[in-house]
Amino acid sequence: xxxxxxxxxxxxxxxxxxxxxxxxxxxxxxxxxxxxxxxxxxxxxxxxxxxxxxxxxxxxxxxxxxxxxxxxxxxxxxxxxxxxxxxxxxxxxxxxxxxxxxxxxxxxxxxxxxx
Amino acid sequence: xxxxxxxxxxxxxxxxxxxxxxxxxxxxxxxxxxxxxxxxxxxxxxxxxxxxxxxxxxxxxxxxxxxxxxxxxxxxxxxxxxxxxxxxxxxxxxxxxxxxxxxxxxxxxxxxxx
Numbered sequence: 001x002x003x004x005x006x007x008x009x010x011x012x013x014x015x016x017x018x019x020x021x022x023x024x025x026x027x028x029x030x031x032x033x034x035x036x037x038x039x040x041x042x043x044x045x046x047x048x049x050x051x052x053x054x055x056x057x058x059x060x061x062x063x064x065x066x067x068x069x070x071x072x073x074x075x076x077x078x079x080x081x082x083x084x085x086x087x088x089x090x091x092x093x094x095x096x097x098x099x100x101x102x103x104x105x106x107x108x109x110x111x112x113x114x115x
Numbered sequence: 116x117x118x119x120x121x122x123x124x125x126x127x128x129x130x131x132x133x134x135x136x137x138x139x140x141x142x143x144x145x146x147x148x149x150x151x152x153x154x155x156x157x158x159x160x161x162x163x164x165x166x167x168x169x170x171x172x173x174x175x176x177x178x179x180x181x182x183x184x185x186x187x188x189x190x191x192x193x194x195x196x197x198x199x200x201x202x203x204x205x206x207x208x209x210x211x212x213x214x215x216x217x218x219x220x221x222x223x224x225x226x227x228x229x
Contacts, residue, residue, distance in 0.1 A: 004158075033216070043204065043219040056216050066201060090158055092217075103149065106158040 002027065004107035009038040012113045012114045018079040025072050025093030033104060034041050034066060037088040046089075049074055076111075086114045117142040120222035121205050126196055128227050136190040138179075138205035140214045146182050146207040147218070148172075148188040153202045162203070163191075190193045 005024045013019050025032050033056075043059040049068035054061040066076040072093075078085055088111050092104035122137040140146065147166045151159040163172030168183035177192045182204040188205060 009127075032187070035217070042221045043206075045216045045218070048216060058216075092159075103161050103164055106151075108158045 004091055004105055006089075006091050006107040006110050008110060009108065010111045010113075013081050014113060014115050015081055015083060017081050018077065019081060019112060020075055020077045021089055021091075021106060021112075022075045023076075023093075024073070024089030025091075026095075028106055029093035029095050029105075030072050031094040032068055033074065033092045033094070033101070034074070034076050035090045035092065036060075037090060038086075039110070043090075046076065083113045083114050085112065087112060117146065117207060117218050119205050119218055119220040121203075121223050124202075124222070124224040126223060126225050128225070130197055130227055130229050131194045132151045132227075133156050134192040134199075134225070136196055136203055136205075136225070138188045138190065139222060140186050140188065140205075142207055142209060144209065146178070146209050149203045149208070150177070150179055150188070150190050151205065151206060151207045151219075153222075155201075158170075159204065164228050178215070195225070197227045197229055200225055200227045 005020045007101045031050045033048040035043050036045045037043045047066050048056040063079045088107045088109045090106050092106045094102040094104050118141045120139050146200045149164045150162040153159050159168045165172040165181035168181055171180045179188050179190045183225045202222045202224045206217045
């Protein structure tokens with residue numbers, strides 16, 4: 001089975017622009033979660049989708065949004081980019097029903113640099 | 116709220132040394148506990164997990180036991196190799212509607228010298 005794929009792998013944007021990142025989960029997985037990784041804040045949860053519905057949201061401003069499509073692929077969008085949004089954005093997928101027991105499988109991440 | 120605390124790094128060891136990375140957690144209910152590893156330039160890989168008290172997770176020579184009485188999930192390996200050099204993250208998933216959300220510790224960088 002192919003793993004979680006994320007596109008693009010690298011992005012450079014300038015302040016004020018917006019960006020869309022894409023994630024394709026492992027085939028058959030219906031839950032997708034997004035995380036932001038920075039040297040200062042570490043790994044922080046952004047949001048989680050299951051069957052096209054947002055089930056959980058982290059403590060991020062409204063500039064961060066996401067969605068999930070009927071084929072379980074997910075996108076996240078960041079509007080009005082700030083320098084502090086520079087980070088590695090990781091997507092993770094889980095099989096079946098969301099549960100505390102299910103492990104999450106991570107993609108390689110998208111490295112976003114905001115200039 | 117739920118949280119995870121890991122020992123600070125970096126940790127530098129010689130090849131074949133014994134490894135312990137401490138992890139303690141705060142959580143309500145019955146969380147599941149995980150160790151993830153991140154190699155340079157890559158995403159996170161699940162190393163091992165435990166879903167209830169006294170469970171022992173193990174993989175590739177690494178072990179960790181879910182200790183509810185001490186709220187700990189310390190990672191151990193008897194003999195490390197240079198290829199184990201990476202950043203290790205302890206994480207928990209909460210109970211109920213928090214089940215889709217991983218909460219991570221700050222990560223511990225391990226460097227193994229030949």
